[in-house]
Amino acid sequence: MSHAAYLWAESLKNFVNHEPWMAEGACLTLDLDMFFPPGTDATGGVKYREGVAKAKAICAVCPVQRQCLEFAMANEEEFGIWGGTTAGERAGRRSGLALSETRALEAS
Numbered sequence: 660m661s662h663a664a665y666l667w668a669e670s671l672k673n674f675v676n677h678e679p680w681m682a683e684g685a686c687l688t689l690d691l692d693m694f695f696p697p698g699t700d701a702t703g704g705v706k707y708r709e710g711v712a713k714a715k716a717i718c719a720v721c722p723v724q725r726q727c728l729e730f731a732m733a734n735e736e737e738f739g740i741w742g743g744t745t746a747g748e749r750a751g752r753r754s755g756l757a758l759s760e761t762r763a764l765e766a767s
C-alpha cells in the first residue's frame with residue numbers, strides 16, 4: 660500500500676482529516692515501506708541513506724509535496740518521509756533550524 664493510500668485509508672477509517680491532496684500523491688501506487696526506511700542515518704547507515712534518497716526523489720516530483728510537508732509538520736509526524744523530508748529534518752524545522760543545518764546534523 661502506498662504512503663498516500665495508507666493515509667487515505669487511515670483517515671477514512673478514523674473519520675478524521677480527510678485530505679483530498681492525498682489522492683494526488685506521486686506515491687499513490689507505490690509501496691508504503693519505501694517511505695519508511697528502517698533505522699536512522701546513525702543506525703541504518705548506507706541502506707537508510709539510499710532508502711531516503713529513493714523516497715525523496717519521488718517526493719521531488721510530487722505535485723502535492725507542499726501540502727504533504729505542511730500536513731506532516733502540523734501533525735508532528737515523527738516517522739517516515741513526508742513532503743521530501745525525514746523525521747529528523749522536520750524536527751529540526753520545528754526547533755527553528757534551517758533545513759540545510761538539520762541535514763548536516765543528520766549526516767554527521
Ligand code: SF4
Pocket residue numbers: 662663681683684685686687694717718719721722723724725727728740741742743
Ligand atoms: S510528497 Fe512524497 S510522501 Fe508526500 S504525497 Fe508526495 S510522494 Fe507521497
